[in-house]
Amino acid sequence: MSTFAQSQANETFVLNLGPQHPATHGVLRVKLTMDGEYIVEAEPVLGYIHRMHEKMGENRTWAQFLPNTGRIDYLHALAYNHGYVSVVERAASIEVPERAEYLRVITAELNRVSSHLLWFGAFILDLGGFSPLLYAFDDREHILDLLESVTGSRLTYCYFRFGGVYNDIDDNFVTGTRAFIKRLRGRMPMYHNLVTKNIILMKRLQEVGPISAEMCRKYGATGPVCRGSGINFDVRKHEPYSVYPEFDFEVPVYEQGDSMARYMVRMDEMEQSLRIVEQALDKLPEGPVMAEKVPKILKPAKGDYYHAVETARGSFGVRVISDGSNTPYRLKLRSPTFSNLSLFGEACRGMLLPDVLALMGSLDLVIPEIDR
Amino acid sequence: MTLDPEIIRLLAFLVGVIAFASFNAAYLVWLERKEAAHIQRRIGPKEVGPFGLLQPLVDGIKLMTKQLIVPAGVDPVLFKIAPILVMVPAIMSFVTIPFSETLVARNLDLGLLVISAFASVNFLGLLLGAWGSRNKYAVISAGRAFSQNVAYEIPMLVIVVTLVMVSGTMNLTEIVGLQMGGFWHWNILNLAASPLMPVAFLIFFVCMLAETNRAPFDMSEAESELVAGAFTEYSGMGFGVFFMGEYANIVIGACVATILFLGGWHSPFPDTIPFFGASSVIWFLLKMYFIIFTVIWIRWTFPRTTFYGLLNLSWKILIPISFVNLILTSAMLKVF
Numbered sequence: 001m002s003t004f005a006q007s008q009a010n011e012t013f014v015l016n017l018g019p020q021h022p023a024t025h026g027v028l029r030v031k032l033t034m035d036g037e038y039i040v041e042a043e044p045v046l047g048y049i050h051r052m053h054e055k056m057g058e059n060r061t062w063a064q065f066l067p068n069t070g071r072i073d074y075l076h077a078l079a080y081n082h083g084y085v086s087v088v089e090r091a092a093s094i095e096v097p098e099r100a101e102y103l104r105v106i107t108a109e110l111n112r113v114s115s116h117l118l119w120f121g122a123f124i125l126d127l128g129g130f131s132p133l134l135y136a137f138d139d140r141e142h143i144l145d146l147l148e149s150v151t152g153s154r155l156t157y158c159y160f161r162f163g164g165v166y167n168d169i170d171d172n173f174v175t176g177t178r179a180f181i182k183r184l185r186g187r188m189p190m191y192h193n194l195v196t197k198n199i200i201l202m203k204r205l206q207e208v209g210p211i212s213a214e215m216c217r218k219y220g221a222t223g224p225v226c227r228g229s230g231i232n233f234d235v236r237k238h239e240p241y242s243v244y245p246e247f248d249f250e251v252p253v254y255e256q257g258d259s260m261a262r263y264m265v266r267m268d269e270m271e272q273s274l275r276i277v278e279q280a281l282d283k284l285p286e287g288p289v290m291a292e293k294v295p296k297i298l299k300p301a302k303g304d305y306y307h308a309v310e311t312a313r314g315s316f317g318v319r320v321i322s323d324g325s326n327t328p329y330r331l332k333l334r335s336p337t338f339s340n341l342s343l344f345g346e347a348c349r350g351m352l353l354p355d356v357l358a359l360m361g362s363l364d365l366v367i368p369e370i371d372r
Numbered sequence: 373m374t375l376d377p378e379i380i381r382l383l384a385f386l387v388g389v390i391a392f393a394s395f396n397a398a399y400l401v402w403l404e405r406k407e408a409a410h411i412q413r414r415i416g417p418k419e420v421g422p423f424g425l426l427q428p429l430v431d432g433i434k435l436m437t438k439q440l441i442v443p444a445g446v447d448p449v450l451f452k453i454a455p456i457l458v459m460v461p462a463i464m465s466f467v468t469i470p471f472s473e474t475l476v477a478r479n480l481d482l483g484l485l486v487i488s489a490f491a492s493v494n495f496l497g498l499l500l501g502a503w504g505s506r507n508k509y510a511v512i513s514a515g516r517a518f519s520q521n522v523a524y525e526i527p528m529l530v531i532v533v534t535l536v537m538v539s540g541t542m543n544l545t546e547i548v549g550l551q552m553g554g555f556w557h558w559n560i561l562n563l564a565a566s567p568l569m570p571v572a573f574l575i576f577f578v579c580m581l582a583e584t585n586r587a588p589f590d591m592s593e594a595e596s597e598l599v600a601g602a603f604t605e606y607s608g609m610g611f612g613v614f615f616m617g618e619y620a621n622i623v624i625g626a627c628v629a630t631i632l633f634l635g636g637w638h639s640p641f642p643d644t645i646p647f648f649g650a651s652s653v654i655w656f657l658l659k660m661y662f663i664i665f666t667v668i669w670i671r672w673t674f675p676r677t678t679f680y681g682l683l684n685l686s687w688k689i690l691i692p693i694s695f696v697n698l699i700l701t702s703a704m705l706k707v708f
Contacts, residue, residue, distance in 0.1 A: 204681070
C-alpha cells in the first residue's frame, strides 16, 4: 500500500465527497484530489450550515442564547449547555446548589453515552455493517426516554439554567437509570463479540488512519481523537469543573493512534460514564436544584471569561467578554470537531478511499458543530 | 398443423425460467428485507398484503411508473443497454440448470462451461453501465468490479475444474447423478477425491459472494464510499433491472453450489426421511434457499472488507489453496 508515487500527481482527478454523501453524516464537503483510489490531497470545505451562533449570541440576552447551545452539537447537547451556563455563572458569580451540579453531571454523562452509542452505530455503518446501528439505537432510545422524562425534550436539550437546572428528577428516573446501566453493561459484551472482535473490522481499523500525538498537538485535537493517540487529556480530569473531582473514573488512553484506538477509547468511555452516573446517583445530595436570587435580567461584571467542558467529541470552550450590559459583547465558541477535522487533510494523505472514510468516521464528526 | 412437442416444451421452459428468475428476484428482496428486519429486531414490510407479501409487486409498480432519467452527458446507448446485459445472462444461465432429473430446459454436455461463461458477462454489463453514466463514483466502482471479477474467477474456476476432474463430466445432470445416496456421497464430503473438499466448498462460497457483489464483498456498490457505485445515475426500472439481475445472479450462484457440492436434488437421508422422496425438486429448492438465506445472513452481520483486502484474500489465500486442492485431487485420482 505504501508504493504510492508522488510523481504521478499530474494524473489526478478531483472527487467531490459531499455535501450530500452517505459517509459525511451531514453537509460536509471534502474535495479529494485522487490518483486512482489514493488520496493525494483532501480539503474539507466548511460552512454549508453555518448559522452564525456566535453573532447571534451577541445580539440577544445571556439567557436567550441558552437554547442555541443545544443546537451546536445536537448529539451531546447537554455538555454544550453545561459549558455556556458555567461560563455565565462564572461571569455573574452565581453559586450553584450541589444537587443541581450532580443532576448536571448525571444527565450530561447519560447524554455522552447516547452520543457515543450513535457514533458507534454510524461508524460501523460507514464500514458497511448495517445491523449494529439499530442495536445501538435501541439502547440509545432508553437514554432518550429517561432524559425526556426529566428535561422535556429528546434531542436539543435546554435543561440547564443559570444557577441550576430547570427540573428535579424523580424516583422513576433513578430506578430507570439504574436499570439502564445494568442493561447497557449486559449488552457491551455483545457489542464487543459482534463488532470489536470481528476479523473484518479489525483488519479495517488496526493500523489504518494513524494520527500521531504530535499531529494532535499541532491541530489542537482533543477528546477521543487525542486520547487515541496517547495524549492523556480530559477536561474533566485536568481542568476539573462542576463536581467531577468527587467521582472515581478513569480516562481511557490508547497509544496506537489508529482508528481502532479511537474506537476503543469511545467504547471504554461509555463504561466510565456509566460509572460516573452510578456514583452520582449514590451520592446524590438533597436540596434545591436552583440557586436563589438569580436576577431576571443578567448583567455580568465587565471582564473576559472562559470555561471549557469535555464533550463527547473533545474540549468545548466558551469565551465571553462582558461589557456589563444585558448581552455579551463577544462570544467565542471553541468547538472540538473543528480542530479534530483540521488534521484530516494531513492524516489521510496517501491513503485509500475506503480507509479515509474509516478515518473520517473515527473522528466522530458532527457537522453543525463544525460550522456553528 | 401440429406443433413439435419439443418446441412446446422449450416454450414452456422459456416462460418458466423467466417467471422463476423474476419471481425470485422480486421475492428475494422481500426475503432480504424480512430477514434483515429479523436480525435487526424490526418487523420489516408488513403493510402491503399479509406479512408484506405484496410489497415486491408494489415496489415493481413504483419503479415502472417512475421516469427513467437519462442524465445529460451520458452515453445513451450504453446507459440503456447495460441493465439488460446484467439481466439476460442471468436468465440464460437458468437454461442449463437441472432442478431435478427431468426438470431441465436444455441438458447440455457443457452446461458448467456455459454457466461459467455467462457469469462473467454480467460484469461487462456493470462496466458498460458505469462507463456510460460518466460518473466518477461509477467509474471507480467499475474499476473495482473488474479487478474483483478477475481475482475471483480464478479460484472459482480452479475449484470448478477440480470438480469436473472428480466427476469426469461437465454435464450438470450427470454431476448430480454421481452424488446419489445420502449426504456422505455429496461432493462437499467427497474426501476420497480430496481431503480439502469442505475447504473447496468454502472457497467456492466466498467466490460466489464476490462474484455476485454481495456483502462483505460489495465493493462496486459500497454505499458509504461510492454512494451507489455503478448504479449512481440509474433511476426507475433501469435501477430495478440491475437490482433484479443481482438477485438472479445470487440464485444462479446458489444453484451451482447446490449442484456441485450439495448433491442437487438428492435427499440427505434417502432411506430414513420418508417425505419428499429420495430425489425431488423440493430438496433442490431447500438447499438452494438455505444457501441464499446464508448469503443474506452474512450481509447483515459483517462489515464490508476493503478493496485491497479483498484482492489480497483472493491472490494470497484463495488461489494458492484452490491450486493445492487441484493438485491434491489429481494426485488422488491418479493413485486410486
